[in-house]
Amino acid sequence: MEKFDLIVIGAGPSGYAAAMRxxxxxxxxxxxxxxxxxxxxxxxxxxxxxxxxxxxxxMLAFRKNLKRYGMTPPSAIWKEIQSEVNTAVKEKVDLLNDHLEHIKTDSKYSNYLTFIQGEADIIAEHQVHVKNGNGEITYEGSNIIIATGSRPRHVPELPIDEKHVFTSDGIEQMDDFPESLVIVGAGVIGCEYATIFAGFGKTKVYLIDKGDSILPFEDSDVVEVIERNLEAEGVHIHRNSQLSKMEVKDGRVHYTLTFTDGTVEEFEVEKALVSIGRVPNFEKLWAEAVPIKMGKRGVEDHDTNTTVSNIYAVGDITADINLVNVGELEGRYAVEKIFGKPDKKLVYENISTIMFLNPEVAGVGLNEKMARQQGLNYKVVSLDYSCISRAIAKRNTEGFIKLLVTDDDEMKVLGMRVIGEQASSAIQAVALLISMNKGIEELAECVHPHPSITEGIQESVRALLGKSILKSGLMKNKVSCYCYDCSKEELKAI
Incomplete structure (x- = not known):
């Protein structure tokens, strides 16, 4: 039986990162x-x-720009767009395969990594059985990392067939743009696909939202911008609605909604997308004799350790945050725990995120809703994109920067949300401050390139410090600073 120092099951982002570490x-x-x-x-x-x-x-920007000049935009062609996406996917897969081939032939690395394809299951705490087209074989591992990821959640009430009713696994393999599409689930993935299909301008999109607003975890000012843009592009949001029935009749999708006011309505569309979360891939992954404990959302882990001392879990199979960057972080961290000592503790407070909406939304740390739920006093500044030269130059001033800090002299960063053009490029400096448990003064006088979106962060910080160029409160809805007192549940301008 061949022995390894480490066996990694799953070569997605977290598993691949773990193996390379x-x-x-x-x-x-x-x-x-x-x-x-x-x-x-x-x-x-x-x-x-x-x-x-x-x-x-x-395509959305192209349509808008041509309309500005009185020109008729061309129609999006599904097969051409699908081909471009497939090419992008192939480029990344080829990159990883090429990397593995180079490792095989490089004397510096070739002795340390073996890659095989096959179905793996853990038959004992130090043994992994692999089955593929070449047969079956068992390997011994001093340590094992489980990184088998997740898949879209199915429920028996919905007729998911990946032909009429899709999940994210099948929606991109359609033959053409549907003339109409209903999306079940108004979370991040559902809203992203609503944004995608609305942007191409070929599909009437319906979005089912059981509450009175989409993205229920986000602050209302962020949600308001996203909802406004979705509806401007023709998306119909079924607010305060519960899907009570869905079926496929004569190749069309029929669904029934029950609204909170008691009314019931029936609708018909060409296709449906079900986006109600993801579930971990763990079935038949380990024998009953291997006491790995599962929780409600995934493998129970503490700092990547499972309930078996030499077995670790990383990425989507855990109950932690299901993001590629988090999975990679966990994979590398687990290896550092096994073979060394991590330089830093694994924390999630400074994880940067981005929602691919219209416009994009980048975030790190707490938003106002989270801060209030935690009973925190805070100060917050909001700076409109119309105050940022780069946004003006791009002729796209929709959006804002919102920065939360502690309501004390230290003004340590609690979190930030940026909604607008190039939002993701503006987030990392603040994420670093959160990880360092630092205040905001370091950002106040940092010289940013001009014009850039990050200059808006600098001006936001200056506003909190009382030394901004654009004075808070003088221009309504442009620059505002206020503090929140959790004991009184009260906002006050500052």
């Missing part, structure tokens, strides 16, 4: 993947859907 430690590592190298982080996931979003955003 083990190579850094010069440990003999076995990486096993059941399907496509790169996992859902590339196919039917982060890379593919974001490529669709980029192309959709380009």
């Amino acid at each position: 083990a190579v850094d430690f010069k440990k003999k590592t076995l990486l096993i993947e059941r399907n496509t190298l790169g996992g859902a982080g590339i196919t039917n996931g982060a890379l593919s859907s974001k490529t669709w979003w980029e192309l959709s955003r380009d």
